[in-house]
Each structure stands twice: as C-alpha cells, then as structure tokens.
Amino acid sequence: MKYSVLEILRQGLTGNKGWQPLWRNPGPKPAYDVVIIGGGGHGLATAYYLAKTHGIRNIAVLEKGYIGGGNVGRNTTIVRADYGQKGNSAFYSHSLKLWQGLSAELNYNVMFSPRGLLELCHSDGQLEAYNRRANMIAAQGDQVEMLDRAGVQAYAPYLGFDSARFPIRGGLLQRTAGTARHDAVAWGYARAADRLGVDILQKCEVTGIDIANGKLQGVQTSRGVIRAKKLAICVAGRSSQVAGMAGMRLPIESHVLQAFVTEGLKPFINTVINFGVGHFYISQSDKGGLVFGGDLDGYNSYAQRGSLSQVEHVAEAGMSMIPALGKARLLRSWGGIMDMSMDGAPIIDKTHIKGLYFNGGWCYGGFKAIPASGSAYARLIATGSLPDYAAAYRLSRFESGQLINEEGTGAQPGLH
Amino acid sequence: MRITCPHCGARDSREFSYLGDAKTARDGDFASVYLRDNPAGAHTELWQHVMGCRAWLEVVRNTSTHEVLSIREAGK
Numbered sequence: 001m002k003y004s005v006l007e008i009l010r011q012g013l014t015g016n017k018g019w020q021p022l023w024r025n026p027g028p029k030p031a032y033d034v035v036i037i038g039g040g041g042h043g044l045a046t047a048y049y050l051a052k053t054h055g056i057r058n059i060a061v062l063e064k065g066y067i068g069g070g071n072v073g074r075n076t077t078i079v080r081a082d083y084g085q086k087g088n089s090a091f092y093s094h095s096l097k098l099w100q101g102l103s104a105e106l107n108y109n110v111m112f113s114p115r116g117l118l119e120l121c122h123s124d125g126q127l128e129a130y131n132r133r134a135n136m137i138a139a140q141g142d143q144v145e146m147l148d149r150a151g152v153q154a155y156a157p158y159l160g161f162d163s164a165r166f167p168i169r170g171g172l173l174q175r176t177a178g179t180a181r182h183d184a185v186a187w188g189y190a191r192a193a194d195r196l197g198v199d200i201l202q203k204c205e206v207t208g209i210d211i212a213n214g215k216l217q218g219v220q221t222s223r224g225v226i227r228a229k230k231l232a233i234c235v236a237g238r239s240s241q242v243a244g245m246a247g248m249r250l251p252i253e254s255h256v257l258q259a260f261v262t263e264g265l266k267p268f269i270n271t272v273i274n275f276g277v278g279h280f281y282i283s284q285s286d287k288g289g290l291v292f293g294g295d296l297d298g299y300n301s302y303a304q305r306g307s308l309s310q311v312e313h314v315a316e317a318g319m320s321m322i323p324a325l326g327k328a329r330l331l332r333s334w335g336g337i338m339d340m341s342m343d344g345a346p347i348i349d350k351t352h353i354k355g356l357y358f359n360g361g362w363c364y365g366g367f368k369a370i371p372a373s374g375s376a377y378a379r380l381i382a383t384g385s386l387p388d389y390a391a392a393y394r395l396s397r398f399e400s401g402q403l404i405n406e407e408g409t410g411a412q413p414g415l416h
Numbered sequence: 417m418r419i420t421c422p423h424c425g426a427r428d429s430r431e432f433s434y435l436g437d438a439k440t441a442r443d444g445d446f447a448s449v450y451l452r453d454n455p456a457g458a459h460t461e462l463w464q465h466v467m468g469c470r471a472w473l474e475v476v477r478n479t480s481t482h483e484v485l486s487i488r489e490a491g492k
Contacts, residue, residue, distance in 0.1 A: 240453070249452065250451065251451055251452070252452065252454055253452050254479070299461070300437075300459055302456040302479050303479070307429060309430045342449075399450075
C-alpha cells in the first residue's frame with residue numbers, strides 16, 4: 001500500500017479498516033541470494049538499496065530481536081555532515097544529501113528535521129581549528145557558517161555565556177544538520193524493503209556461519225539453516241561475536257555509551273548543541289523531551305548500562321553549558337553498545353572469505369550514516385566495489401596505515 | 417562499579433584509569449596493536465589506580481554484567 005493523502009481520505013471514509021502491517025512476517029526460505037545479519041538501520045537500508053538500486057530481490061534480513069529494538073532505537077538521533085578527515089567528510093556529506101530526500105524515497109515520514117547543529121568554541125585555538133574545518137566543509141559543497149560570540153548569543157540565548165572556565169567565543173553552525181525520528185527510519189526502511197520482496201525474519205538469531213574451502217555456504221540460525229550466496233554482517237554491538245563465527249578477529253572494542261531524556265518541555269532548545277569540550281550534545285525531541293548524551297564510560301562493556309559516575313559527569317557538563325537544564329527532571333537514561341573501531345571510523349568491506357561481507361565499527365556515529373552506509377554496502381555486495389564516497393572504509397587500512405583518526409587519539413577506542 | 421585494589425581496598429571505578437585487554441602482547445606488531453578478542457563475558461584487562469596507589473592491576477571482569485571476577489597486581 002502506497003501512503004498518500006488520497007489513501008488517508010479513502011481509509012477515513014471506510015472506517016480505517018484497510019491499513020496493513022508495515023511489513024510481512026514470513027518464514028525463512030531454504031536459500032537466498034543475499035542474507036543480511038542484523039535488522040537495524042544499516043541492515044535494512046542495505047536490503048532496500050540492494051533491491052531498489054541493484055535489482056536483487058531474493059534477500060533475507062535476519063534480526064535476533066525485533067525491528068527497531070537495537071541501536072537504531074537507542075541513539076540521540078543526530079544527523080550532521082561536519083567531519084574533517086578525508087574519507088569521512090565525503091561520506092557524511094553524501095549521507096546528509098540522502099537524508100534530505102529520504103521520506104519521499106521511502107514513502108514514509110522519517111521526520112527529518114534540519115533544525116541546525118551548533119558546535120561551540122571556547123578558545124582561540126579551537127576557533128582556528130573550527131574555522132579550518134568550516135572551510136573544508138564549505139569546500140566540499142556543504143552548508144556551514146562560523147558565528148562569533150554575538151552570533152551564538154542571538155542563535156542560542158539559553159547557553160551559559162557567563163562561564164569562566166568555558167567562555168563561548170563562537171561556534172560552527174551547520175543549518176542543514178538536525179535530527180530524525182529513529183524508529184521511523186527503521187520502520188520506513190523495513191517497509192520499503194518488504195514492499196520490494198525482502199524477507200524480514202525477526203527473532204532469528206545467527207548461531208553459526210558455514211564456510212567450506214574459504215567460500216561461504218550459509219548460516220545456522222535459531223530458525224534453522226539458511227543457505228546464502230552472499231552473507232552481509234551488519235550488527236552494531238555484536239560485530240566481534242558474529243565475525244568470530246567466521247574465525248575473524250576485528251580491530252574493534254565494544255564500549256557502553258549512555259544517553260538521557262528529560263520530561264517533555266515546551267520548545268526550548270531550537271537546534272542541536274554540541275559542547276565538544278565537555279563531550280555533551282543535546283537536542284529537543286518533537287515530543288518535548290530534551291535528549292542528550294555524553295562520552296563513553298571508557299571500558300569494554302556489553303551490559304547496555306553504564307556507571308553512575310558518567311551520569312554525574314554528563315549532568316555536570318550539561319549544567320555548565322546550559323544552566324537552565326537543572327530545572328528539568330530526568331525521565332530515563334539508557335546505555336547502548338558501541339562497536340568502537342581502532343581509529344574511530346567505520347569499516348565497510350569484503351572479507352578474506354568469498355561471499356562474506358562486513359559492515360561495522362560505527363562507534364557512536366552510526367545513525368546519521370544509515371542511508372549512505374546502506375547504499376555503499378549494497379553496491380559493494382552487488383558489484384564488488386565500493387563507491388568513491390565510502391572507498392576509504394577498508395578493513396585493510398589498519399595494516400596499511402591509512403587510518404582515519406578524527407580524534408587523533410591512536411588505537412585507544414575508549415578515548416575516541 | 418567498584419574495583420577492590422589489593423593495596424587500597426574497594427574503591428569507586430572513577431579512581432582508576434582503563435587501558436584495555438591485558439592479554440594483548442604489546443610488542444608493536446599489527447595484531448597486538450589493532451586486533452582484539454573483545455569477548456562478551458570474562459575479560460582480562462589492565463586498570464591503573466591513578467588516584468590511589470598508582471599500581472597497575474590485572475582485573476578479570478564480566479563485560480556483560482560488569483561483575484569483577486578477580487583482581488591481582490599486574491606483572492606479579
């Protein structure tokens with residue numbers, strides 16, 4: 001069913017009895033051309049672009065839990081294209097362009113809201129660094145502007161301009177960045193892929209990968225054996241375990257990152273604020289809750305919860321930059337598992353096993369990457385080569401030294 | 417999370433600095449610098465009690481529950 005104004009009218013006049021579930025709930029077939037492990041944003045987007053752009057329709061997406069129940073539903077929903085490193089900047093620039101047309105592309109409202117992103121600067125050195133970054137962003141054709149202190153004050157008057165420790169000297173503003181509704185992104189891609197014939201198999205956990213003579217045969221799952229010509233790993237938070245089933249060791253550590261939401265408030269935060277020095281970022285959801293997050297707890301974890309000390313740290317960072325935050329009551333907090341790569345940039349590549357592909361290591365930046373990651377991964381699986389905008393995300397770069405280390409912290413994932 | 421330092425007793429994890437997998441041989445080759453087992457379960461890792469006695473500790477911790485299974489001074 002295609003969604004349209006006409007359809008709403010028709011359903012309204014017939015008692016709203018004709019609406020269908022967003023996707024079917026099929027059983028697994030014995031074999032597929034492509035099996036994607038992981039029904040998160042990236043996996044579903046990959047299935048969609050494989051079917052839409054490359055005409056491969058015999059596809060299954062295997063999801064251990066339910067659609068929208070993983071990291072795609074646990075993030076702070078920020079979409080931006082403000083990266084400075086070669087390899088990253090072109091990729092996120094392309095992803096932002098895909099976000100702009102995504103609701104129409106999927107025939108599903110992902111509520112992409114380009115409300116802007118403001119990155120705060122507190123010193124001469126930081127202003128210089130952000131000026132340089134703004135020039136790079138502008139040079140690749142994306143919208144960006146630098147604000148001085150008065151400009152920041154006019155744009156976001158609720159910030160703490162009296163801070164002695166972190167005086168606001170200016171900021172980098174990208175007006176085309178913003179937020180999107182994370183659940184709708186998962187549901188929209190799932191529905192669009194399903195409409196093209198992709199089987200979405202929920203509660204289907206992969207328990208083994210069958211390989212013979214260096215060539216992929218299929219997967220063992222909780223719903224039986226499924227044979228596959230090509231197998232695409234795409235499992236944020238479990239990359240090491242799933243790749244381990246194929247005998248691979250990855251340049252990845254899994255860490256916990258906590259996020260928070262307050263009770264619903266009247267419109268207050270008009271944009272996305274990134275207080276990078278305190279590693280604090282915040283936006284306000286359409287429902288009114290202030291959604292914010294901080295830094296990694298800093299130790300390996302699969303627990304989906306973090307330490308109270310990090311809760312305190314995030315609250316302190318938030319209060320130091322937005323003093324009025326102290327009036328809001330916290331509704332809930334949660335932890336997500338980040339597969340942190342050794343240089344802070346993701347991996348999209350073939351593996352040494354014929355027919356096995358890997359996509360992962362998105363650190364805490366996977367949400368904004370969903371459209372470009374899906375389209376690049378689909379192209380790799382269908383044609384064997386990555387598009388230019390994702391060509392730097394090779395698994396071999398750690399060995400060849402062509403790292404993309406945005407933070408400059410070396411092979412210490414807890415510090416990215 | 418609390419870590420029981422053999423010298424200082426049970427202390428808040430904030431007093432400690434985390435380095436990572438203790439089993440990684442730090443001899444500078446590609447695999448030891450970049451590749452990790454990254455287990456979901458028992459993980460042997462190095463922590464330093466930077467705000468206490470400054471000893472390096474080898475901690476075995478369950479990464480799925482954060483339960484500390486054993487602690488000893490590293491290299492001893």
